[in-house]
Amino acid sequence: MSNNKAGGGGTCLSEIQRLQRERDERRRNMEQIKLERANEEQRNRELGNPGDVDFQRMIRLYRQSKEAPVEQGHIRNMDNKICICVRKRPISSKEVKKMDYDSVTCLNPVVIVHDCKLKVDGISKYLDNASFEFDHTFHEEDTTEDIYHYSVQPLVDFVVNAGGARATVFAYGQTGSGKTFTMQGIQNYVAEDLFALLGQYAARHGREVQVLVSYFEIYGGRCQDLLNSRERLNVREDGAGEVIVSDLMEIQADSIQTLHAIIETGNRNRTTHATESNDVSSRSHAICQIALRCEGSSELVGRLSLIDLAGSERGADTKSHNRQRRMEGAEINTSLLALKEVIRSLERKQGHTPFRGSKLTQVLKDSFVGDKTRTCMVACVSPSHTNCEHTLNTLRYADRVKEHNTASSGDGPAPASAAPHGSSSNYDSMAYDCGPRPAAGSKPQA
Numbered sequence: 001m002s003n004n005k006a007g008g009g010g011t012c013l014s015e016i017q018r019l020q021r022e023r024d025e026r027r028r029n030m031e032q033i034k035l036e037r038a039n040e041e042q043r044n045r046e047l048g049n050p051g052d053v054d055f056q057r058m059i060r061l062y063r064q065s066k067e068a069p070v071e072q073g074h075i076r077n078m079d080n081k082i083c084i085c086v087r088k089r090p091i092s093s094k095e096v097k098k099m100d101y102d103s104v105t106c107l108n109p110v111v112i113v114h115d116c117k118l119k120v121d122g123i124s125k126y127l128d129n130a131s132f133e134f135d136h137t138f139h140e141e142d143t144t145e146d147i148y149h150y151s152v153q154p155l156v157d158f159v160v161n162a163g164g165a166r167a168t169v170f171a172y173g174q175t176g177s178g179k180t181f182t183m184q185g186i187q188n189y190v191a192e193d194l195f196a197l198l199g200q201y202a203a204r205h206g207r208e209v210q211v212l213v214s215y216f217e218i219y220g221g222r223c224q225d226l227l228n229s230r231e232r233l234n235v236r237e238d239g240a241g242e243v244i245v246s247d248l249m250e251i252q253a254d255s256i257q258t259l260h261a262i263i264e265t266g267n268r269n270r271t272t273h274a275t276e277s278n279d280v281s282s283r284s285h286a287i288c289q290i291a292l293r294c295e296g297s298s299e300l301v302g303r304l305s306l307i308d309l310a311g312s313e314r315g316a317d318t319k320s321h322n323r324q325r326r327m328e329g330a331e332i333n334t335s336l337l338a339l340k341e342v343i344r345s346l347e348r349k350q351g352h353t354p355f356r357g358s359k360l361t362q363v364l365k366d367s368f369v370g371d372k373t374r375t376c377m378v379a380c381v382s383p384s385h386t387n388c389e390h391t392l393n394t395l396r397y398a399d400r401v402k403e404h405n406t407a408s409s410g411d412g413p414a415p416a417s418a419a420p421h422g423s424s425s426n427y428d429s430m431a432y433d434c435g436p437r438p439a440a441g442s443k444p445q446a
Contacts, residue, residue: 051101054125055116055385062114062127063105071107074136074150078158082343083376084402085136085151086111086395088383089178095384103385106139111381111395115388132395134402140383144185147378152186153193155374159302160197160292165372168305168364172336172397173380174390175311180282182380183308184267187288190306191259194290201301208295212250213259215266218359219284220331225249226266226286235363243365250291263288283328285309285335285360305367312336312393335360336397342368343375343401377401 041053049056062068077083088106105112115128138147155167169186171179198209215226216233223233228249236244253259271284286308292301310332338357345353346368355365367373379398381391 048096049101050096051099051385052116052125055103055114055127056101058116058125058127059101059103059105059114062112062129068105068112069107069110069131072109074108074146076150076154077135078154080135081374082402083136083151083374084134084379084398085138085147085376086132086134086379086381086398087138087142087147087178087182088140088381089181090140091383095386098386100384100386102383103388104381104383104391106137108137109133109135111137113388113391113395114385115392116385130392130395132399134379134398144182145189147182148186148189151376151378152190155376156190156193156197156304158374159304160194160201162302162372164300165302165374166305166367166370167302167374168307168367168376170307170309170339170375170377171380172309172377173311173394174382174387175282177311177380177382177387177390177394179311179378179380180267180308182378183286183306186378187263187306188260190290190304191256191263194259195256198292209301210293210295211253211259212291212293213253213262213288214245214248214250214291215263215286215288216245216248217270217284217286218335218363219271220328221359223359223363224271224284226269227251227262230269235359243363245363259290282308282310283332285332287363303367305364307364309336309339312390312397334358339364340397340401 037053040057044050044053044056086106088104088111091100091102103114103116105114110131110133113130113132115130116125117128118125136147136150152169155169159165159167169183171183171186173179194211198211202208213227217224217226223235223245224230225233225248231247231249233248234246236246238244251262253262266286266288270282270286272282288306290304290306292303293299294301310328312333335358338354338361341354341357342361342364353368355361355368368375377398379394381387381394383391
């Protein structure tokens with residue numbers, strides 16, 4: 001009997017010692033994890049990437065995994081009636097100071113938004129990845145020249161050589177996402193290429209072409225001439241259904257330098273105000289129209305419209321705005337919605353196209369009507385995780401514009417660009433913490 005008690009006591013003691021060893025081992029592991037996490041956080045700070053170290057690690061692991069799509073090269077498509085491309089800007093120093101970090105991955109033609117979330121326990125972290133596919137996606141290392149070459153330059157060729165063609169380029173996105181920077185760069189490249197193409201046109205056809213520039217803005221439902229002391233303009237339709245902007249000043253540009261100067265004057269006169277997101281937020285839709293007409297006649301060779309749309313806003317972001325700023329935001333969102341519906345209606349070849357939904361769509365009517373029309377939308381997005389909802393809204397807007405692919409795809413399966421697809425990454429922080437760490441001197445991949 002005593003031997004049984006002694007044996008039982010020994011078993012109990014062994015079990016206690018085993019539990020103690022396991023507990024000590026777990027504590028050592030947790031201390032090692034905390035130390036490695038602190039070292040990783042310090043490395044991120046030294047590389048200029050502060051913010052949540054776990055989410056940044058999960059995003060980096062996703063980009064290195066087989067789950068990430070393979071990046072493809074850009075291909076110029078001269079036949080697209082509508083081209084949708086996405087541009088991701090670099091993260092700003094202001095965002096870095098706020099401990100923000102990059103949560104958007106661009107792997108042409110796919111863009112992935114990593115929405116960083118917590119599970120229901122309030123502790124475990126995971127990524128909710130939403131993917132979208134467009135004609136082109138450009139990451140922060142791509143230049144405006146790249147965007148111009150693959151997306152806009154085919155439209156300039158089309159306007160000069162197609163005979164009476166009209167092309168429209170939009171820059172769309174939330175305020176502070178880089179729309180104006182992108183559009184001003186595109187304007188500069190257009191000015192450089194346009195006169196070279198017109199020289200070739202004159203050599204082929206034996207006649208000179210005039211370049212006539214007008215620049216106006218739509219602010220609060222009103223049209224204002226940016227080249228004529230912001231004079232109020234009236235928009236009317238004639239008997240043939242053509243939209244006419246009365247009293248709009250057209251200035252002839254006879255050189256690249258003159259065209260640059262005219263555009264710069266319009267950009268300088270545009271309406272801007274400070275908002276929560278941007279100190280110099282564009283509060284109007286700026287429309288630069290370049291009309292090409294044969295010298296000595298009114299024959300239209302082509303027309304190119306370069307449009308820098310006002311930044312979209314959510315109602316939650318305008319709480320501290322005054323009444324004027326809130327009214328501006330409501331007018332901007334209404335006109336952007338009308339523009340999307342017009343483009344979708346045209347691509348679906350519906351009987352009625354709601355051009356009168358806003359002043360913006362009304363003045364752009366002749367840019368959309370007819371067989372010789374092309375459109376390019378550049379959707380600009382912010383990479384920061386605090387703007388994740390804005391970025392998703394921008395991409396959903398662009399995706400809805402491109403939705404005609406689904407309607408015209410016939411009986412076959414819908415293309416990948418027809419709708420976004422989401423996935424949740426399994427790289428939760430504790431699972432990774434128990435695995436291997438990057439080397440002390442290694443640089444996290446962008």
